[in-house]
Amino acid sequence: MSDSQEIVVRLFAGAREAAGVEQLVVQLPAPVTAGILLHALSEKAPQLRGLLPACRLAVNHEFVDDRCRVESADAVALIPPVSGG
Amino acid sequence: MSGPPEIEIRLVESPVELWRMVQQSDLSDGDCGAHLIFLGTTRRWTDGQEVVMLHYEAYRPMAIQQLTRLAEQAAQRWPLRRVRVIHSLGPVRLGEASIAVIASSAHRSACMEAVPWIMDQIKQCVPIWKQETAADGATRWQHPSQGMT
Numbered sequence: 715m716s717d718s719q720e721i722v723v724r725l726f727a728g729a730r731e732a733a734g735v736e737q738l739v740v741q742l743p744a745p746v747t748a749g750i751l752l753h754a755l756s757e758k759a760p761q762l763r764g765l766l767p768a769c770r771l772a773v774n775h776e777f778v779d780d781r782c783r784v785e786s787a788d789a790v791a792l793i794p795p796v797s798g799g
Numbered sequence: 800m801s802g803p804p805e806i807e808i809r810l811v812e813s814p815v816e817l818w819r820m821v822q823q824s825d826l827s828d829g830d831c832g833a834h835l836i837f838l839g840t841t842r843r844w845t846d847g848q849e850v851v852m853l854h855y856e857a858y859r860p861m862a863i864q865q866l867t868r869l870a871e872q873a874a875q876r877w878p879l880r881r882v883r884v885i886h887s888l889g890p891v892r893l894g895e896a897s898i899a900v901i902a903s904s905a906h907r908s909a910c911m912e913a914v915p916w917i918m919d920q921i922k923q924c925v926p927i928w929k930q931e932t933a934a935d936g937a938t939r940w941q942h943p944s945q946g947m948t
Contacts (some may be wrong), residue, residue, distance in 0.1 A: 726858055727878035727928035768942065775861035777924070790856055791926070797941035798855065798886060798927025799839050799864075799898050799918060 717744045721751060721784055724791040729769060729787030733759045748773065755792065757761075769794050804874040807883040808866045810857055817899040820885050827905075831880050833907035835914045839898040841891055849934040853891045858926035862886075865925045873902070873917050877909040884917065886927060897929070 723738045732737060740754045748771045756763050761793055770777050772791045784790060809820075817838060826834060841853050870882040881903040891897045902910035902916050921927075930940045 724858070726857055726926065727930070728942050731940060765942065768944065772858070772861055772926070775858075775864050789860075791861065793858070793861075793926050794928070794940075795925055795942040795944065796922065796924070797929045797943055798857070798925050799919050 718742060719746050719786045720727070721746060721786060721788070723751070723755060724789075726791065727777050727794055729762060729792050729794045732761045732765060734761075735759075746784045747780060748778050748782045748784055751784055751790070765794055766773055766792075769799055773796070804879050805881045806867065806870045806874065807881075807885075808863055808870060809883075810859060810862060810888055811885060812888050817885055817887070817896040820883075820899060825881070828880065828885050828903065830905060831903040832905055833871050833910050834901065834903045835907075835910035835916060837898075837900040838896045840896050841893045843893060845931060846914075848931075850931045851893065852932040853897065854930040854932070854938075855886070855888045855891060855897060856928050856930070857886070857888050861926050866921070869917055869920045869925070872920075873913045876916070877902075877904065877913040879904050879913055881907055882913070882917070884921075888927075905912045 718741050720737050720741050725733055725737060738758055740758055742754055770793045772793050773782055773788050843850055866884050873882055879902050883901040885899045887897045900914050902913045904910045928940055930938055932938050
């Protein structure tokens with residue numbers, strides 16, 4: 715019930731550059747939500763804090779809101795504001 | 800005979816002349832009387848800074864998924880026969896196209912409304928980013944606030 719989850723978060727573009735790594739791994743007590751995860755990312759990589767408020771979290775290739783549950787097996791990515799086209 | 804709309808989504812890594820792909824649009828499709836082609840190209844000036852090169856990066860599986868959904872949604876909103884979205888990744892030089900959006904429909908109004916909508920959506924929800932290289936060699940990822948692109 716109080717199992718911890720190891721969540722791997724992929725980083726892209728300016729977020730990757732700011733953090734200096736391709737991905738961050740955070741260990742959190744279950745249940746983990748996207749909101750909890752975003753807060754954990756700001757603790758884990760303070761250099762992301764400037765960009766984080768503008769970022770969205772994607773779980774299994776879909777944007778999610780803060781209440782979405784996140785599991786270890788999920789494909790999780792931090793999506794900074796996009797600029798394709 | 801009308802069948803489901805044809806949807807093609809491609810992320811291409813190598814420098815590609817996107818207008819060559821545009822020619823693949825089946826202009827001989829007798830059901831279509833209109834083909835709208837949008838090309839996005841590299842602009843030299845951004846915020847007063849001279850840009851010499853762009854570099855595009857994608858979260859590929861999510862970008863493909865989002866682009867496919869956008870094309871499907873466009874084909875639901877407008878009677879489109881064909882939607883193609885092709886985006887370049889990696890380095891894109893000045894004078895090259897980074898994106899082509901092509902829509903075909905029986906009448907012009909459908910594709911003329913759908914293509915701007917598709918482009919607006921791409922700039923909000925498709926995980927692709929551009930990094931600009933300025934004339935002085937400095938690089939900068941573009942992370943615009945919503946509505947700024």
